[in-house]
Amino acid sequence: MDACAHCAVRESAICHSLPEDRLEELSRYGRRQNVTRGQTLLWEGEDSLLVGNVIDGVLKLSASTWDGCDQTLGIAYPSDFIGRPFGTKSQQSVTALTDAMVCTFTRADFDAVAQRNPDLEHSLLQRTLSDLDHARRWMLLLGQKSAIERVASFLLEMASRLSEDGEDEAGRIVFELPFGRQEIAEVLGLTIETVSRQITRLRCDGLIETPGKRTIAILDREELETRAESA
Amino acid sequence: MDACAHCAVRESAICHSLPEDRLEELSRYGRRQNVTRGQTLLWEGEDSLLVGNVIDGVLKLSASTWDGCDQTLGIAYPSDFIGRPFGTKSQQSVTALTDAMVCTFTRADFDAVAQRNPDLEHSLLQRTLSDLDHARRWMLLLGQKSAIERVASFLLEMASRLSEDGEDEAGRIVFELPFGRQEIAEVLGLTIETVSRQITRLRCDGLIETPGKRTIAILDREELETRAESA
DNA sequence: GCGTGAACTTGATGTAGCTCATTGACCGGC
């Protein structure tokens, strides 16, 4: 497959570090795979047989407690890397939040190619370091922030991830969440009711609008940032 | 300095991946540094000028909210790597919990050596991947677990990290925490009072003993594991 | 001995967010 050459994430996924010939090598092992919304690609605690790149769509990484509460541990967007290379069990499930397309490799294949391509490992290292930074910033949110701060932070992060163009004609930042309320709750370590109440509160205070169930329009970014930081 | 040859973490830090001659190259840039308890090596938000290996002692990674609440994001033990290589600000402070010894490099020096030594990068990648796994498991704790579950999980983790020998003659697992109560609270996202109460509760229930302020003896590991999972 | 200060414990009270229950909006099937 020379699909790589025309891949939507050719320039942004870790593959970008490989020159043409090496890319060709990697591509022999890759497999493009459609995933439908709700489908789980990797299961928590099972051996991580697959790794890969997200090409399109949004997926979540999650883990759950003995009693079934789910916590979302990370969100994977196009060009993000998923799975756990180098011989370890996956500590989290990977589930599609939207219909998605991923480019997968068996872990064994990927490990072998990576060992032969330091540049690929370097890209992966860079990406893993940012993921770690990001996870730790999220720990601060989970450990210290109030419900309203969490929701405000979440909306701001989603805005920066999902609103391709800045603002619409009315100066609003509009975007479609790939999350239902329950899924937001799982990201923030809250309940669905609390999330709903905080969103209502932000709407009543005139900081946001919610034209559709999953559509958010940010009216006052500045104030929302203040709410994300202080009670 | 040929200190590397006799370094306490020669076999376990990321340096282990380097052969003698390459190690010699790296060691030219390294600087052994004593850190006293409470001293901060890297500051949140500042450019991470230093990176390095922990040789001895325990340090914490932490960040704080606008209003001064600290959250501990990770704990670094001997042979762990600290700092943020590859041109980014450090997102967290690194502070010594005990007197410690670290082997530091300027980030620029380290980056350059790493680029020339794929094996070193591979070790660092492996370590970063485990750190990420670990951080995400901690997110589950911060997002979902109750106070008693958090404290029990914490004690178990500390036991596995700090009790070199298994059990003493009485079948207890005894170890000295490098944390005061306030510091435990910062790890768990709780207040000092809540931590204290939960420890008292575990003591009253006969699962642990606290012979000294910072000394913990686990009497019933099994039951403690149960408490760490379920309410 | 006694005083001082830091670290920990304990108790009393408040409250943010959870739980449970209800209602309403939207949507697809028939």
Added chain:
DNA sequence: GCCGGTCAATGAGCTACATCAAGTTCACGC
């Protein structure tokens, strides 16, 4: 059209943890 299902919003009450306020213990100096 109506009906059933899903998802979000909202209300009432409860509970776990935070907050505030005393104690208590221990180490250290005099």
